[in-house]
Amino acid sequence: xxxxxxxxxxxxxxxxxxxxxxxxxxxxxxxxxxxxxxxxxxxxxxxxxxxxxxxxxxxxxxxxxxxxxxxxxxxxxxxxxxxxxxxxxxxxxxxxxxxxxxxxxxxxxxxxxxxxxxxxxxxxxxxxxxxxxxxxxxxxxxxxxxxxxxxxxxxxxxxxxxxxxxxxxxxxxxxxxxxxxxxxxxxxxxxxxxxxxxxxxxxxxxxxxxxxxxxxxxxxxxxxxxxxxxxxxxxxxxxxxxxxxxxxxxxxxxxxxxxxxxxxxxxxxxxxxxxxxxxxxxxxxxxxxxxxxxxxxxxxxxxxxxxxxxxxxxxxxxxxxxxxxxxxxxxxxxxxxxxxxxxxxxxxxxxxxxxxxxxxxxxxxxxxxxxxxxxxxx
Ligand SMILES: [Zn+2]
Ligand SMILES: [Zn+2]
Numbered sequence: 583x584x585x586x587x588x589x590x591x592x593x594x595x596x597x598x599x600x601x602x603x604x605x606x607x608x609x610x611x612x613x614x615x616x617x618x619x620x621x622x623x624x625x626x627x628x629x630x631x632x633x634x635x636x637x638x639x640x641x642x643x644x645x646x647x648x649x650x651x652x653x654x655x656x657x658x659x660x661x662x663x664x665x666x667x668x669x670x671x672x673x674x675x676x677x678x679x680x681x682x683x684x685x686x687x688x689x690x691x692x693x694x695x696x697x698x699x700x701x702x703x704x705x706x707x708x709x710x711x712x713x714x715x716x717x718x719x720x721x722x723x724x725x726x727x728x729x730x731x732x733x734x735x736x737x738x739x740x741x742x743x744x745x746x747x748x749x750x751x752x753x754x755x756x757x758x759x760x761x762x763x764x765x766x767x768x769x770x771x772x773x774x775x776x777x778x779x780x781x782x783x784x785x786x787x788x789x790x791x792x793x794x795x796x797x798x799x800x801x802x803x804x805x806x807x808x809x810x811x812x813x814x815x816x817x818x819x820x821x822x823x824x825x826x827x828x829x830x831x832x833x834x835x836x837x838x839x840x841x842x843x844x845x846x847x848x849x850x851x852x853x854x855x856x857x858x859x860x861x862x863x864x865x866x867x868x869x870x871x872x873x874x875x876x877x878x879x880x881x882x883x884x885x886x887x888x889x890x891x892x893x894x895x896x897x898x899x900x901x902x903x904x905x906x907x908x909x910x911x912x913x914x915x916x917x918x919x920x921x922x923x924x925x926x927x928x929x930x931x932x933x934x935x936x937x938x939x940x941x942x943x944x945x946x947x948x949x950x951x952x953x954x955x956x957x958x959x960x
Contacts, residue, residue, distance in 0.1 A: 718806035849908025
C-alpha cells in the first residue's frame with residue numbers, strides 16, 4: 583500500500599508555514615481522535631497517519647529530509663515503520679549525517695544511548711564499629727533503587743499489549759538536533775530518553791520505564807579485617823536495567839567509627855593503659871580488654887615508667903582473608919594520684935621521708951648535675 587504524501591495527509595501546501603501545519607493538524611486530530619470515534623478503525627488509522635505526518639513536518643530537519651527524499655527518508659526504522667528492526671539504522675539518521683555532518687564534526691562518536699540501558703551503579707556508605715571491622719559483619723542496608731516493575735515484569739508495556747517501536751521523535755537515533763542561530767546542536771531525545779525506542783502501550787505503574795523506585799533491603803558481608811575507606815562491590819545489586827538489560831552494581835563505602843579505647847594501624851591495635859603509680863612502682867598483673875571482646879592479663883614489672891610499651895602477640899587486628907591476627911601494643915601511663923584521703927596523705931608523707939636519695943635515679947641524677955653546674959660556675 584503506497585503511503586499518502588504527508589502534506590496531502592494534512593491537507594496543506596508544500597510551502598505551508600509551521601502555523602498552517604499546526605492549525606491543519608489540530609483540526610484533523612480533533613476530527614479523527616479515537617475518543618470521538620469509538621470503535622471506528624478507519625478513524626483510528628487516519629488519526630495515526632495525521633500524527634505521523636505532523637510529527638515529521640513540524641520538525642524542520644525531518645521536514646527538510648522528507649522534502650528531499652520523501653518517505654524513503656524514514657524507511658528502515660522510520661516514523662511509519664512501527665516495530666521495525668530493533669535500533670534500526672540508516673533512515674533519517676544517515677541522511678542527517680550526510681546533511682549536517684559537516685557542521686557536527688563527529689557527532690555520533692561515543693555511545694549514543696540507543697537500546698536498553700544497563701542499570702546505574704549505586705553508591706552507598708556504611709559506618710561500622712572497630713569491633714565489627716575486627717570480626718566482620720553482615721550489615722543490612724536500605725538502598726533506594728530502581729527495581730524491575732512488577733506490574734509489567736520490567737517490560738514497560740501494559741500487560742498483553744507489549745512491544746516497543748522506534749521513537750518517532752528521533753527515528754531511533756536517541757538524539758535530536760535543533761537549530762540555534764547558525765548552529766545545530768544535538769541533545770538526548772526527550773521523548774525516548776535516548777533509548778531510540780518508545781513503548782507502544784506504556785505500563786500504567788512505571789509509565790513505560792520498566793523500573794520503579796523502591797527502597798530495598800540488602801545484606802552485605804563485610805569481611806573481618808576490613809580497612810576504613812574500603813569499597814565493597816556487590817555485583818548486580820545496583821539499579822535494574824531497562825527491559826532485558828543487566829542491572830548495575832552496588833558499591834558500599836565502609837567507614838570505621840573511632841573507638842573510645844582502641845586505635846588501629848593495619849593489623850596492629852594500640853591501647854593506652856593508665857596505671858596507679860603504686861602499680862607501676864610495685865609491679866602488678868593487670869587485666870586489659872582486647873579487640874575481640876575478651877580480657878587478657880598483662881604482667882607489669884616493678885618500676886614501670888610512663889610510655890613503656892608491652893607487646894601482646896596475636897591479640898591485634900584480624901588480617902584480611904586470613905585467620906591470622908596482628909599484635910596488640912599497650913602503652914602505660916602512670917597516673918599521679920589526686921584528691922588524697924587523709925590516710926593516703928599520711929602514708930605518702932611517710933614514704934617521702936623514706937625516699938630521699940633512694941629509688942628515683944633519674945631524679946637524683948638530674949639534681950646532682952644541676953648542683954655541679956652551679957658550683958662549677960661559682
Ligand atoms: Zn511497569
Ligand atoms: Zn527518541
